[in-house]
Amino acid sequence: MLGLDGAGKTQLLYRLKTKKYMITNPTIGFNVETIYLQHKRPVTVWDVGGQKRLRFLWIHYLQNTQLVMYIIDSTDRDFARLQQCRYELHKLLHYQELDNIPFMILFNKNDLPNAMNDEEIQENFNLSVDLQYIVTTHKILVIKTTAASNKSVQDIIKKLKNVIIEQQK
Ligand SMILES: Nc1nc2c(ncn2[C@@H]2O[C@H](COP(=O)(O)OP(=O)(O)OP(=O)(O)O)[C@@H](O)[C@H]2O)c(=O)[nH]1
């Protein structure tokens, strides 16, 4: 799990793991948890701190990655933050170590009334929600999520499972 600070990575990780709300603090370093996809298939999820001063560390977590979940705060329309968010995403998409690794891009905080709609996501990121397509060498799946309730849990687990199984074929 990567993405700018405050996007909701840690909240989402513990939502997927425990289906409960957890008070989070900005992550300095990382959290790592095993979550279970359907049929009890375990997956190790690394959630790495997204603060600007910590982003140079991301590349150290990429070895043996099966999938990148890139989490975006869909309420954050600040120009500079949007630029950073796109920049970091593109950097990962062009990182050689991640060639052919699928990406799930999660537009999070979708429970909030000011979350970007599909048109804004398209405008700001040139991405279409619920479409799977290929950018450079990556399969990309774009979804809208919330970590504030259990509403997205099954959807994320199902898609994670599908992408991981498809990749192993
Ligand atoms: N309403 C709402 N709040 C959320 C959601 N996801 C996260 N939050 C809140 O947003 C804040 C930041 O969430 P974190 O999970 O700590 O963010 P992070 O991406 O781990 O941030 P760093 O650890 O700094 O990289 C917390 O107050 C969360 O409770 C969401 O989907 N909806």
Ligand SMILES: [Mg+2]
């Ligand atoms: Mg965190």
